[in-house]
Amino acid sequence: NAGVTQTPKFQVLKTGQSMTLQCAQDMNHNSMYWYRQDPGMGLRLIYYSASEGTTDKGEVPNGYNVSRLNKREFSLRLESAAPSQTSVYFCASSEVGGGSPDTQYFGPGTRLTVL
Amino acid sequence: AQSVTQPDIHITVSEGASLELRCNYSYGATPYLFWYVQSPGQGLQLLLKYFSGDTLVQGIKGFEAEFKRSQSSFNLRKPSVHWSDAAEYFCAVGGDSSYKLIFGSGTRLLVRP
Numbered sequence: 001n002a003g004v005t006q007t008p009k010f011q012v013l014k015t016g017q018s019m020t021l022q023c024a025q026d027m028n029h030n031s032m033y034w035y036r037q038d039p040g041m042g043l044r045l046i047y048y049s050a051s052e053g054t055t056d057k058g059e060v061p062n063g064y065n066v067s068r069l070n071k072r073e074f075s076l077r078l079e080s081a082a083p084s085q086t087s088v089y090f091c092a093s094s095e096v097g098g099g100s101p102d103t104q105y106f107g108p109g110t111r112l113t114v115l
Numbered sequence: 116a117q118s119v120t121q122p123d124i125h126i127t128v129s130e131g132a133s134l135e136l137r138c139n140y141s142y143g144a145t146p147y148l149f150w151y152v153q154s155p156g157q158g159l160q161l162l163l164k165y166f167s168g169d170t171l172v173q174g175i176k177g178f179e180a181e182f183k184r185s186q187s188s189f190n191l192r193k194p195s196v197h198w199s200d201a202a203e204y205f206c207a208v209g210g211d212s213s214y215k216l217i218f219g220s221g222t223r224l225l226v227r228p
Contacts, residue, residue: 044218092159
């Protein structure tokens with residue numbers, strides 16, 4: 001099993017450009033998450049999907065959109081990138097669909113720079 | 116609201132020395148508590164978790180953590196640190212009918228030869 005995979009690994013954008021970060025998991029997990037990691041701030045939840053067909057905002061959703069394409073795939077879209085979105089983005093998945101937290105499994109991350 | 120505090124931004128220990136990383140949380144009911152480790156350029160890997168039961172939990176790589184409700188703490192310990200333990204460590208809390216986790220800001224561990 002590959003676990004959680006993310007593409008691309010690195011990306012440089014200019015302000016105003018758009019892009020989609022892809023995430024896939026092969027563990028048959030119900031829930032998927034997108035986080036951003038900034039120095040000294042830990043991980044902050046952008047959006048999550050409790051189950052296929054549902055998505056909800058996390059702590060820092062502004063400037064992002066998500067799509068839960070199917071049970072395996074959860075993409076994050078930046079419609080008009082801003083320098084404040086320079087960060088490392090992590091996708092994660094967990095088995096539990098709701099009611100209590102469970103272990104989250106993380107992908108290797110995408111390092112995004114917006115100039 | 117839930118929150119997690121990791122008061123130490125950096126910790127340096129000598130190889131072979133013992134280690135304790137601090138984590139304090141704010142949560143009204145019994146929390147679900149996690150410790151993750153992140154090696155440079157990598158994603159996060161689960162070290163251990165506490166849901167209920169025995170308050171001393173064992174994890175991978177020789178780590179353990181103790182849940183102390185009276186102190187709202189979940190400190191991570193290892194009796195003898197190896198150079199490969201150099202990484203960033205994150206404490207996280209969840210619960211309250213939500214499967215979302217709140218992460219601390221992390222503690223970076225440096226290991227002296």
